[in-house]
Amino acid sequence: MRLDVRFPIGGMFTVFGMILTVYGIVSDPAIYAKSLGINVNLWWGLVLLVFGLVMLGLAIHAHRKSKSSVTNSTSTP
Amino acid sequence: MQQIRLGGIDYAILIIYFVFVLGIGWALRRVIRSSEDFFLSGRSIPAWIAGLAFISANLGAQEVIGMAASGAKYGIMTSHFYWVGAMPAMVFVGLFMMPFYYGSRARSVPEYLKLRFDEKTRALNAITFAVMTIFSSGISMYALAKLFELVLGWSFHGSIVLSAVIVLVYIFLGGLTSAIYNEVLQFFLIVLGFLPLVLLGLKDVGGWSGLTAKLATVATNAGFEPGAWSHSWKYMDSPSHNPMGMEWFGLVMGLGFALSFGYWCTDFLVVQRAMAAGSMTAARRTPLIAAVPKMLMPALVILPGMLAIGLHAARGGFLPIGSDGQPNYNLAIPMMLGHYLPSGLLGLGLTALMASFMSGMAGNVTAFNSVWTYDIYQTHIRPGQTDSHYLRVGHAATVFGILASVVAAYSATRFNNILDMLQLVFSFVNGPLFATFLLGMFWRRTTSHGAFYGLLTGTITAALHYGLTLPRGSVPGIKGGFLGAVLHVYPSEMALNFWTALFAWTGCFVATLLISLCTRRTKTDDELRGLVHSLTPRIQEGHMPWYKRPVTLAVGILVASIVLNVIFW
Numbered sequence: 001m002r003l004d005v006r007f008p009i010g011g012m013f014t015v016f017g018m019i020l021t022v023y024g025i026v027s028d029p030a031i032y033a034k035s036l037g038i039n040v041n042l043w044w045g046l047v048l049l050v051f052g053l054v055m056l057g058l059a060i061h062a063h064r065k066s067k068s069s070v071t072n073s074t075s076t077p
Numbered sequence: 078m079q080q081i082r083l084g085g086i087d088y089a090i091l092i093i094y095f096v097f098v099l100g101i102g103w104a105l106r107r108v109i110r111s112s113e114d115f116f117l118s119g120r121s122i123p124a125w126i127a128g129l130a131f132i133s134a135n136l137g138a139q140e141v142i143g144m145a146a147s148g149a150k151y152g153i154m155t156s157h158f159y160w161v162g163a164m165p166a167m168v169f170v171g172l173f174m175m176p177f178y179y180g181s182r183a184r185s186v187p188e189y190l191k192l193r194f195d196e197k198t199r200a201l202n203a204i205t206f207a208v209m210t211i212f213s214s215g216i217s218m219y220a221l222a223k224l225f226e227l228v229l230g231w232s233f234h235g236s237i238v239l240s241a242v243i244v245l246v247y248i249f250l251g252g253l254t255s256a257i258y259n260e261v262l263q264f265f266l267i268v269l270g271f272l273p274l275v276l277l278g279l280k281d282v283g284g285w286s287g288l289t290a291k292l293a294t295v296a297t298n299a300g301f302e303p304g305a306w307s308h309s310w311k312y313m314d315s316p317s318h319n320p321m322g323m324e325w326f327g328l329v330m331g332l333g334f335a336l337s338f339g340y341w342c343t344d345f346l347v348v349q350r351a352m353a354a355g356s357m358t359a360a361r362r363t364p365l366i367a368a369v370p371k372m373l374m375p376a377l378v379i380l381p382g383m384l385a386i387g388l389h390a391a392r393g394g395f396l397p398i399g400s401d402g403q404p405n406y407n408l409a410i411p412m413m414l415g416h417y418l419p420s421g422l423l424g425l426g427l428t429a430l431m432a433s434f435m436s437g438m439a440g441n442v443t444a445f446n447s448v449w450t451y452d453i454y455q456t457h458i459r460p461g462q463t464d465s466h467y468l469r470v471g472h473a474a475t476v477f478g479i480l481a482s483v484v485a486a487y488s489a490t491r492f493n494n495i496l497d498m499l500q501l502v503f504s505f506v507n508g509p510l511f512a513t514f515l516l517g518m519f520w521r522r523t524t525s526h527g528a529f530y531g532l533l534t535g536t537i538t539a540a541l542h543y544g545l546t547l548p549r550g551s552v553p554g555i556k557g558g559f560l561g562a563v564l565h566v567y568p569s570e571m572a573l574n575f576w577t578a579l580f581a582w583t584g585c586f587v588a589t590l591l592i593s594l595c596t597r598r599t600k601t602d603d604e605l606r607g608l609v610h611s612l613t614p615r616i617q618e619g620h621m622p623w624y625k626r627p628v629t630l631a632v633g634i635l636v637a638s639i640v641l642n643v644i645f646w
Contacts, residue, residue, distance in 0.1 A: 003104045005126055005258045009265055012097040016090060023086055023421045031419040035277055041421040044273050
């Protein structure tokens with residue numbers, strides 16, 4: 001069985017998204033003077049989280065589909 | 078210069094990235110059973126993955142750092158490398174050349190030359206290519222280590238060892254599949270890591286109109302019209318009107334035709350990704366799919382450079398000043414990262430930079446081990462061994478390739494000029510290659526003597542042209558004019574490079590044509606079936622709906638790049 005590349009991509013960005021979102025919530029607002037007063041960790045963290053989850057969702061969907069097609073083809077005589 | 082301080086969270090992101098990169102190699106170690114699995118991913122990669130790997134392999138250090146530097150130095154004109162250079166060439170390789178590369182079942186670009194011509198043409202291409210990939214990979218490593226030493230204060234040796242070991246492990250375990258999967262991961266990381274930087278920079282300068290206003294200062298300070306940095310074609314009427322020192326004809330023919338087609342259509346580093354695709358249609362779509370994100374890359378790699386120079390002119394001191402009194406353009410991206418990104422996103426941005434260096438290095442190493450194993454070892458050293466023998470050789474070549482790159486990286490620290498000189502020699506060898514392929518694929522009368530001696534003629538033409546001309550303001554030597562007499566002075570180094578490529582192409586084309594007409598054919602029509610256009614059955618795509626055909630995608634890409642050229646005229 002071959003690895004679907006969307007699993008590691010989705011996994012990595014989900015982890016990055018979670019880390020950055022949480023850091024955005026707990027970090028000292030003073031560090032965002034650099035980024036024009038925007039809490040970029042929070043916002044970009046959410047973007048990465050959504051991207052990662054979509055990738056994971058696509059991979060899981062494809063995985064299920066290929067599995068069910070395998071069982072279908074073996075069950076039909 | 079103030080160094081960037083990284084926090085714990087930044088290191089955490091970098092380490093998580095390493096874990097995923099190595100994890101991909103580990104997860105793929107089981108799929109490698111034959112040499113074809115290791116070198117060609119068993120020819121089973123879907124088109125979109127091959128396509129993203131196709132541009133990611135090219136999105137190495139020189140690309141990211143170099144394009145941002147050019148964006149600062151020449152402005153939006155740098156986008157010609159994409160919208161005039163890469164687009165048409167990528168469409169051409171997908172539509173017209175992939176049928177022969179993929180259809181011939183050649184395992185590498187030199188092997189195609191063997192099938193089409195003969196062993197000596199293949200050997201010439203294989204040996205120069207193998208040496209060149211090692212040096213490019215070494216230069217990439219050197220650039221990474223130097224940059225991280227300067228910006229982060231990391232140890233030079235530490236960066237080299239770290240990047241070398243990680244790339245070695247994931248290629249050793251999973252071969253080309255692992256390199257391709259990691260390239261796709263790296264592609265998304267580069268996009269998502271640099272995008273916030275561009276958005277923040279644009280917001281800071283007041284959008285595109287704010288940026289053009291700042292770039293007008295840059296242009297007038299340098300003695301050009303105010304729009305010279307923000308128009309790609311308007312000032313191309315004469316070399317003296319734009320910072321690149323180019324006029325439109327030299328640009329279109331030199332960059333758009335000779336250089337770009339030479340790179341995108343014949344360089345095994347990128348073509349290998351398409352050869353790994355699962356079917357002929359997937360292989361033809363690979364460069365076309367790659368062209369779509371490639372078209373938008375200027376926003377990610379050129380724009381940061383333009384923002385940096387705009388801010389440098391408006392606020393002063395944004396870029397550190399180098400020893401020659403000019404701003405250090407190569408630091409545009411790292412300076413932007415340090416300026417705008419707080420701890421957290423900063424780690425992501427630096428990880429993206431690391432990813433770009435690694436994908437460039439891995440691309441070179443995977444191309445090297447295939448060419449070494451198939452075109453040099455199996456052909457000249459030990460033919461007729463079992464497949465598992467060649468698989469072991471491929472593993473050994475990966476280790477050797479990385480070690481040799483490390484040596485090349487260290488030699489760059491001591492003999493900078495030698496590396497410049499080698500790169501120059503390679504550009505002489507590569508410049509004419511596209512003429513050989515064009516004639517070989519589309520004219521069955523092209524003979525193997527014609528191809529081999531034509532290539533040599535092209536290389537000599539390039540060296541002669543380079544040796545007899547000089548860019549303005551340089552002394553004869555490595556920059557040109559080393560043959561004693563200077564017959565012509567070009568307004569810039571870039572102009573000299575474009576014209577050298579064009580001379581090389583023409584020399585090779587004419588010589589191959591003439592020699593082919595005078596020599597006897599060594600291959601019969603039957604032997605050339607599948608290798609030459611007129612002797613290969615046309616690919617039937619009538620059964621596919623129109624929107625799925627490669628031609629449709631190709632037309633869409635060309636129209637879109639014309640639109641982009643018009644918008645930024």
